[in-house]
Amino acid sequence: MHDASAERLTNYIERIETLEEEKAALAGDLKEVYAEAKLEGFDPKVLRQVVRLRKLEEQEREEQESLLHMYMQALGMYGGASPEATAD
Amino acid sequence: MHDASAERLTNYIERIETLEEEKAALAGDLKEVYAEAKLEGFDPKVLRQVVRLRKLEEQEREEQESLLHMYMQALGMYGGASPEATAD
Amino acid sequence: MHDASAERLTNYIERIETLEEEKAALAGDLKEVYAEAKLEGFDPKVLRQVVRLRKLEEQEREEQESLLHMYMQALGMYGGASPEATAD
Amino acid sequence: MHDASAERLTNYIERIETLEEEKAALAGDLKEVYAEAKLEGFDPKVLRQVVRLRKLEEQEREEQESLLHMYMQALGMYGGASPEATAD
DNA sequence: ACGCAACGCATCCGCC
DNA sequence: GGCGGATGCGTTGCGT
Missing domain, CATH: 1.20.5 (Single alpha-helices involved in coiled-coils or other helix-helix interfaces)
Structure with a gap:
């Protein structure tokens, strides 16, 4: 594979992983909110x-x-x- | 339900909905990245x-x-x- | 429903139930093994x-x-x- | 850890893994049965x-x-x- | 009794 | 447009 291709591939993988981390972080935040709400009786x-x-x-x-x-x-x-x- | 409870409930709902919107936005971004990568032959x-x-x-x-x-x-x-x- | 269909249906149900019984049995065995290991201090x-x-x-x-x-x-x-x- | 303990531990792990493999196999069988039944219209x-x-x-x-x-x-x-x- | 993890179910999306 | 695979949701059981 061309070096240029390898580099572009790496970039895509990194962009994807960054986005997925952020998504996971938001999922974690949601869990927290639900937990907090539960503590207040909801x-x-x-x-x-x-x-x-x-x-x-x-x-x-x-x-x-x-x-x-x-x-x-x-x-x-x-x-x-x-x-x-x-x-x- | 007490007014205070209703208000707190509203707050929770809003926080949740905001987080979910952000999550959906990230999911959209991911789709775009995959599509873009596909166009480059990946x-x-x-x-x-x-x-x-x-x-x-x-x-x-x-x-x-x-x-x-x-x-x-x-x-x-x-x-x-x-x-x-x-x-x- | 045709008799033939009813018969095939019965066969499927029986196969499924047999498999699920076996699965449940294995789950029970697993519990036992963990319990036994625990008794030995693991x-x-x-x-x-x-x-x-x-x-x-x-x-x-x-x-x-x-x-x-x-x-x-x-x-x-x-x-x-x-x-x-x-x-x- | 005593050698004897290590051996017993190994035995437990193996028993557990065997049981879980069998359980997974049954789960696979179940999937097949459902798929087969689906092909017959159930x-x-x-x-x-x-x-x-x-x-x-x-x-x-x-x-x-x-x-x-x-x-x-x-x-x-x-x-x-x-x-x-x-x-x- | 509570939270956590595994399982099964429904839904959605990409592929064919 | 149907199908399979993947993801997210809800439920149940397990350990604490």
């Missing part, structure tokens, strides 16, 4: 459910937004300067 | 295997450290003020 | 750590083999009838 | 539920058996050779 299991639920709701909202934008675009309600052509 | 499958192997090596080193500590503890070699007789 | 915690470490070493060997195969495949070194040019 | 998820359910029912039956034995013992219905004293 059930971790329920907390996770809440988080999951809010995530779902956020996705729903985004989908509705997206849908709204599609409708508005279909109706030529954007770039109102020259809405010459509406969707057939 | 097989993602092999890259992942390399990363896994290096992680394994690191774990092994850590486990050996841990084992050493256990042996030393079993032999009363810590806080050696009164290292009374060990079993064997 | 700390189960250390035993488990030793086992884990040896397993890790074995895994690492296997991963290296796997990696080697991947490299060779990436270099077209298998079924080498027509090993056309590799990227690097 | 949903693995459902199969697992069936197995779980049957296990529960077995536990129930055993508990009832156990209860029955306790009752019978309490009533002096065992060792029937000389049932001199029946419960008041």
Whole structure:
């Protein structure tokens, strides 16, 4: 393998490992937060459910937004300067 | 629920959600790096295997450290003020 | 459901249950061995750590083999009838 | 550590590893059975539920058996050779 | 009783 | 689009 290739490979591996370390660190932080919350009497299991639920709701909202934008675009309600052509 | 509890709960949820967003961002970065590497001709499958192997090596080193500590503890070699007789 | 299907289903269930019983039996044997070793003064915690470490070493060997195969495949070194040019 | 201890330790480790290999082998067999069943159109998820359910029912039956034995013992219905004293 | 580790399950993503 | 592999989640059992 060319030296240049070996060097680029090394760079990729390092970037990957750095990112994964940071990810692992965040996972550790999450564990801590859950543990801390538990000490205050909040059930971790329920907390996770809440988080999951809010995530779902956020996705729903985004989908509705997206849908709204599609409708508005279909109706030529954007770039109102020259809405010459509406969707057939 | 007490207002104070509700507030603390809200804080926990927010901390969790922030951490998870950051984690998701890192996951996205990882995807990008793998994709970029692939474009330079590096097989993602092999890259992942390399990363896994290096992680394994690191774990092994850590486990050996841990084992050493256990042996030393079993032999009363810590806080050696009164290292009374060990079993064997 | 066809009689034949029902019969095959029954066979699968029985095979599964037999295997799971055997697995449970082995788990019981393991418990006994650890208990017996403990009676002779061997700390189960250390035993488990030793086992884990040896397993890790074995895994690492296997991963290296796997990696080697991947490299060779990436270099077209298998079924080498027509090993056309590799990227690097 | 005494040589004898080292030898006994080695024996324990080997016994443990043998048992774990066998356990892993059975786990592999189980995977195969589920895969084979899937090829015949049986949903693995459902199969697992069936197995779980049957296990529960077995536990129930055993508990009832156990209860029955306790009752019978309490009533002096065992060792029937000389049932001199029946419960008041 | 508590936290920790192994297991099994569901989900997701990349590959074919 | 289906499949296998990998990752993350939830559950259970074990040791402390």
